Amino acid sequence: VTLAEMARARGKAAGAVTTTRLTHATPAATYAHAALREWEGDADMPAAARAAGCADIARQLVEAPARTRLNVAMGGGRSRFTPVASGGKRADGRDLTREWAQGPRAAYVADAAALAALRPGRMDHVLGLFDAEHLPDVEDRPSTVPSLADMTTKAIDLLSADRDGYFLMVEGGKIDHLNHANQARGALAETVDFAEAVKAALAKVDLRDTLVIVTADHSHGLTISGYAARGTPILGLAGGEAGAGQGGRWQGLHHARLRHGPRRSQGRGAPP
Numbered sequence: 001v002t003l004a005e006m007a008r009a010r011g012k013a014a015g016a017v018t019t020t021r022l023t024h025a026t027p028a029a030t031y032a033h034a035a036l037r038e039w040e041g042d043a044d045m046p047a048a049a050r051a052a053g054c055a056d057i058a059r060q061l062v063e064a065p066a067r068t069r070l071n072v073a074m075g076g077g078r079s080r081f082t083p084v085a086s087g088g089k090r091a092d093g094r095d096l097t098r099e100w101a102q103g104p105r106a107a108y109v110a111d112a113a114a115l116a117a118l119r120p121g122r123m124d125h126v127l128g129l130f131d132a133e134h135l136p137d138v139e140d141r142p143s144t145v146p147s148l149a150d151m152t153t154k155a156i157d158l159l160s161a162d163r164d165g166y167f168l169m170v171e172g173g174k175i176d177h178l179n180h181a182n183q184a185r186g187a188l189a190e191t192v193d194f195a196e197a198v199k200a201a202l203a204k205v206d207l208r209d210t211l212v213i214v215t216a217d218h219s220h221g222l223t224i225s226g227y228a229a230r231g232t233p234i235l236g237l238a239g240g241e242a243g244a245g246q247g248g249r250w251q252g253l254h255h256a257r258l259r260h261g262p263r264r265s266q267g268r269g270a271p272p
């Protein structure tokens, strides 16, 4: 049983918000039960698993009984919900976005304007998919894609309509992806975006009755190195500063202030 399902079983609302595909590891852990995290859509599964009756992760989100289904689900990954015929990746021909929206008091939105137009209290189930795959990096994000803070505040507004309270999981999932790719600047930009979402959430909730937990699911070896002088840009070079530590031993040697540690194994079964 997932945390979100436990909340739903107690009459509370529940939601998941991410910058990755909604079917990716962390958001999926709030609503799906699968033998393999890669089974995001039906085309990602072996025929034997489909024949044995296993449902892909996208289907599990949409087919959950209304009683336990997430009330808010936002992120990327539209391709796992829509059929090949309409540009998606589903092999079974189903359009799960349409199936979701056909439920009572349900809505599906695909861009920032439609998300902003949603009125809390009118819907019990909101699905927002803003890219076919992971959402674009913060640095390349078009205005049609909501920021993590936009999604988070809207999710809180929607979930707060339930008087019994709610559970919400918010993931800044691309901090990890860009660290895996050794892209320090992009990882920092995603971290700032995540911090803005935390700030926006804290401004919305009442900490007397709301527990906010901010954590990482695993870490990366991004380190600040060298003896840079005060005020040196974090993305610039360190070294060679007159009067720096080590008695000037490093003078003339320049190296990046930020450095990634060894990359984690990317073998099968250990994707980002």
Ligand SMILES: [Zn+2]
Residues within 6 Å of the ligand: 176, 177, 180, 218, 271, 272
């Ligand atoms: Zn990772």
